[in-house]
Every structure is written in C-alpha cells, then in structure tokens.
Amino acid sequence: MAAASQTLSVERGGRRRLRLPRSVTVAKYAMVMPALSLFLVFYVTPVIAGVVISLFRWNGLESPSYIGLGNYERLFEDPVFVDNVRVTLVVVGVSLAVILPLALLLAVCLSGKGRLLPLFRWILFVPVVMPLAAVALLWSEIFNPLNGLANELLGHLGIAPVAWLGDPSTAIWALILVSIWGFVGLHIVIQLSALSAIPTELKEAARLETPSTMKVFRHVVLPLLRGSLTVSAVLTITGTFVYFTSLSFVMTKGGPVHATEVLGLRAYLEGFAALDFGLASAITTVTMLITITLVGGALLIGARTRVEY
C-alpha cells in the first residue's frame, strides 16, 4: 500500500516535472498582471505623463503646443513659486526635526510593561485614524479667531487673541502643528515596535558596563533604531507632501498671501483654477525631483550611519 502510493507519486512527480516550467511561466505572468497593469495605468502613466505634459503649453481646450522648457523658465522667474518651494522645505524640515525626536521620546515612555501603557498607546494613535477632513475642520474651528479654543486658551494666560490662520506669520505654524498632531502617532508606533524588537539581554549586558541609562540608550539602543528612524524619516517626507497639501486645501486654500501654499497645492491651483496643465505638470515634476532627492538623502544618511558601540 505504502509502496504503491510511493510509486504513484514518483510517477506523478515525473510527469508533472515535464509540465512544470510551462505552467509556472503562465502562472507567474497571470498572477502579477492584474496588480501590475493597474499600477502601470494609474501610477506609472501619470508620472511619465506629468514629465511629458510639462514640456507643452496646454489649457485643456486647444491642442497642446510644444514649448520645451518654457514652463520651467516661467516657474523659476516666478517669486511665488520660489516661495512655494521655501514653504514646502520649511514644512518638511520642521516636521522632521519635531516628529522624529518626539516620536522617539514617546515611544521610549511607552515601551516596557505597565498596566496603563496599552491605554496610552491607544490614545496616542487616535489622531492617526481620524479622517483628515475631520482633523482639518476640527482645527479650523480651534483656530477660529473669534471664539476658538486656541484664543480661549491664550486668554486664560493673559495673551491677546491671535488671527492664527488669517495671519501669514502664524498660519504656517498652525498648520504644521496640526500635521504633527495628526501624524506623530504613526511614528510612535514605528519606533515602539523597533524598540520592542531589541533583546532585553543586550540592554542588560550593557547596563553591566555602565550604570547610566542615557549611555545605554545612546550607544546601544539608538544605533539599533537606525532602520526604523530611516523609515520614519522617509514617511515623514512623503507624508508631509501629501498630508500638508490636503490640510492647506481645507484650512487655508494656500493663503493668506501664499503663506501655506505648498507645492502640491500650487500644482492643484494651476491645474484647476488656472487650467494651465503644462505649468501644473512642471510643478509636479519639480516636486517629484525634490521628493526623490530628499528621500534618497534620508536613505543614504540611514545607510551611512554606522552602528557604533
């Protein structure tokens, strides 16, 4: 019985083996195709189309005419565009400078065992799952200059009311605050899971060498967080490009006087309000290059930083 089934399976195996390559070839293409074709049509095509359209003058009504780098020349002569780039870089820079240390600090506080810690973990992630539209409207109301919460709070401290979203010098900071509020929870979770992956023996062995918790953290824990910090940095960079565009779309429409007009919003305004698809695509292409440069930089720094003991 056993022998019989064995010969059977051998025979089958032999027969199958002949057909295996073809079946694998068919299967491997068929399985990748649905995802890949969707991806090619709705992701790769727009990316390439953006670069191509940026070389044309096109308002969507007349047929496009080729103008070479004309759109880019217009962009770099436009002081508002230079401002758009500056605002975008400020947002990304400040987000990185605040989110990474803050997330790390809170993750360290949340790590380990404690009866209340799961509750805190839950609370700190709540803003992340709040719908962005809700977050934006909620904070618009908080920053309402008339009876908003923010001014109410300042009133208690004896500070005169601030126009917040209505004032170019405060609007950008108000929006950065909101984006950090909505974003930091995600990064806490990332750092927390990296922290919990560090074997306790390692920390305890290190503690034998030095009694200083700070030293253990700096020389043992921090180098091991390199990977997760890099991931956080990349997500902060790409995330702020997306998140901030939506925030300023809902809360300020880029104003006042372009103070919160990040690149994504400028591209939207050119494409939608001005129907200048060429210029919008040129902005898109510049934005892509900036993102790739920043993300590449973050990955490089992440890879360069050596583990030091």
Add this chain to the structure above:
Amino acid sequence: MAPEAAAGAAITETRGEAVQHPESSSKRGRVLRELTRYAILVVASAISLYPVLWLISASLKSQSEYVQDPTALPSGLSFDNFSAVLGDHQILGYVLNSLIVVGVAVPVVTFTAVLAGYAIARLWGRAGMAILFVFLFSELVPLAIVAIPLLLTVKEIGLQSGLLRVICVYSVLMMGFAVLLSWAFFRSVPEELREAARLDGCGEFGVFRRIMLPLARSPITLIAVISFIVLWNELFLAVVLLDNAADRTLPVGLTELRGRYVTNWPKVAAALLLSAIPTLILYGLFQGRIANQFSRSTTRE
C-alpha cells in the same frame, strides 16, 4: 539557540546579584524616572485626545449653547445634531458613494496584491525584486503629488464616471504597501509547502487557492483593514478626480459642510464624528495587529 538562552539567563542572574546594591540606592532615581515617564504620557495623551473630546462635547450641544461657551461641557445629552445629520439626504449620498468606492477598491487591491506578492516572492526568483521595486517606487513619490497628470490620464483613458475613476485610483493608491506586505509574508512561507503540493498534482493556481490563500488570512485581513482606514479618509485625490457634485465621497462632502451648515458648528461636529466612527471601530478591533504589522514591515526594511 539553547546555549544562547542559557547564557542570557546567566547574565540576568549575575546582574540580579551584582547590581543589587547600586540599584537599591538608585531606587529614588527609578521612582523619579517612572514619574517623568507618566507625566510625559499624560500630557501627550491630553493633547492627543482633548480636541477629539471637545468635538464630542460640541456635537452634543445646541448652536446657542455652543456660542455661549465653546469649552463648557454640554448641559445634557442631546442627540439632535446626530439625527439631523443622519436625516440629511445629501450626507447619506456621500456615505453611499464612499461605501461604493471603498467597498470595491479594498477587495480589488487586497486580492490583486496578495496574488502579485505571492508570485513575486515564490515564482519570479531574482527578477521578482525588480518588480517589487517598481511597486515600491510609489512609496517614494506618492500619487497625490502627480494628481493633475493623473486626472488628465484618467480623462484621456475615457473614464467618465467619477466613482469609477476614484475606484481605480484608490486600488492603486494602496498597491505598493499591499504588495510589500504580501511579498514579505509569502517569503516567510517555506518553499517545501509549494513543492509538496505541486508533486501532489496541484497546478500553480491550485497551490495558491488551496494552500497559500488560507495560510495568508492574517496579511489579507491587515491589508484590507489598513486600506479601508486610509481610503475611507482619503480626501485630496477624490477632490481632484470628482467633477460631479453627486459623486462626492464623504470626506469631500464634509469639507463642504462648513458652508452648508453656516457656522452651525455643533452640527458639523456631529457629522465629523459620524464619519470617523467606522475607522475608529476598525482600529479598536485590530489595534494590536496594526501595531505588530509596523514592527514587521519596518524593522525588515
């Protein structure tokens, strides 16, 4: 493995004895550290949660009560705002649109990504990494950046229906993440499993359907849950892609509310809360697993 574990145990033991004295002297330091830790957590939680609690409190008030004192707690439990929102046909239309869009996009992205992730991990050999990198590029340059060319592409293809546009784009929006997750999972499934099934006479599709798909229940759930949360909340691409007011999804509709309910903030608050309920429930149910997922996908890198 065993000797290492023993060594680890030995280390903890010696540490327990050797460090006992300094530790008891630093007991105050430790209490202080715990105090700081909880102080930081309490402050951070208050900042996280207060705006949400304030939203809840506002949604339970009447407009006049809210104007009188925006920060005070509501005088009683009145769900008038909620019933007004639920009776608003326009908002129900937004909800329906969102349900359609997310209800189609989530299964599409989940199924195609799991299939592709499996093929890349198990059938494509080294060439699989190249395909994976193509998908991962979308994590570096988010789709929202190319929103305008995306709109032009979608129009050029001839997708007239706004909902169909959003469905297609949303399926792709989560694709990079979903393929990565699925690939990482199938890479950890022993190759022998597939070979054994093949020898038993299963075709490649049979192996996938009978063996791999049932095994992959956990990554499938995760892809579906995280995609749902992200897509239910997505705003900017929907704004760009939908040019018909009747097609508005819930997040797009919400941004119009401020104008429609003119300064009636409690009513807006009720609508915002209702829109957040599905994702908050999903997050509550899957909290542990969502967190675990990040540990796996990020520490690997």
